[in-house]
Amino acid sequence: MSLLDRDGVRVTVHEAVATVTLVHADKRNAQTPAMWRTLAEAGRGLPGDVRVVVLRAEGVSFSAGLDRRAFTPEGIEGQLSFAALARSSDAEATAAIAGFQEAFTWWRRTDLVSIAAVQGHAIGAGFQLALACDLRVCAEDVQFAMRETALGLVPDLGGTHPLVALVGYARALEICxxxxxxxxxxxxxxxxxxxxxxxxxxxxxxxxxxxxxxxAPRNALIETKALLRAATTHGYDEQRALERAAQARRVKDLAGLGE
Structure with missing residues (x-):
């Protein structure tokens, strides 16, 4: 079943698996604000029985990052340019960036497990999109890079948190x-x-x-994912309490005594 196909994004669903594919292979899947709006819409529109989301990209590169036209005086027709963002107020700029971030936040929902299949270049926004997913399967030719700092910017699409969680602060700082x-x-x-x-x-x-x-049974995987996410911020005793509560729910559910 096809859910949408526009702005360089195609979304299909087969049974419990949704596949989100970046389809601008001729542009190395360079990202635009329009693509981000569509990716955010894809997350909001997934059927409730979807359990796994696979993110793919056509062509030789997963995503070469932000479309460089956004940095030109002309910008991308009909889309917010870097120059327009710079001229906006602080409140307007942060609101615009918050809207961009929506494309990168839903992949870690507790009721889903997301997998990025990454080949070739995953640069800047491309790297952050791969980091947005729970898991990454990579081709041998993969090349990750976070180039924002070299351009005088910062990674602002939700990539800093998962990067530090995966590789640690010192290595994340060195990479960025x-x-x-x-x-x-x-x-x-x-x-x-x-x-x-x-x-x-x-x-x-x-x-x-x-x-x-x-x-794996869906509810067990949902509970396990929530526990593992919580473990990054909770202390040992608090985490054990969460485990006890989750297991009590699972036992009752398996026995047919859940709510």
Whole structure:
């Protein structure tokens, strides 16, 4: 079933799996505000029975980052340009950026598990979109880089939190501060990539991971994901209390005594 197909984004659903595909391969899937609006809409419009979302990209690159036309005086026709953002008030600028961020926030909803299948370049906004997902399956040719700081900007699309959670503060600072490229072997070693496979096997590897996740009962996976997310901010005793409460719910549900 096709949900939408516009602004460089195609969304299809088959049973419990939604596939979000970036389809501007000729532009290396460079991102625009219109693409971000459509990605945010995709998250809002998913059917309730979707359990896994797979993010893919056509062509040789996952996403080369923000469309550079946004930085030109002409901008992208009909879309907010960097120059217009700079001329806006602080309140208007932060509101606009908050709208952009919506495209990057829904992938970690507790009721879903999201998988990014990443090949080639994942630069800037492309890197942050891959980081927005719960899991990353990467091709051997993957190249991650956070170039915002080198341009005088900051990563502002939700990428700083998951990057630090995955690789730690010091390494995240080094990656962002230098703008250097992180290739497949390093990405797997430091925790950016859950799995690295030959490019020809990328689609199948993402599908296999989705199938493995679907094998677990939905409510158990939802509770487990919530626990693991909470563990990054809660102390040991508080986390154990959350585990007890979650397990009590699961036992009652399995026994048919849940609410």
């Amino acid at each position: 501060g230098t703008g250097r490229t992180v290739r497949a072997a390093e990405a797997e070693r430091i925790g950016l990539a859950n799995l690295v496979v030959p490019a020809a096997d990328l689609a199948a590897a993402a599908d296999d991971l989705a199938a493995a996740l679907l094998a």
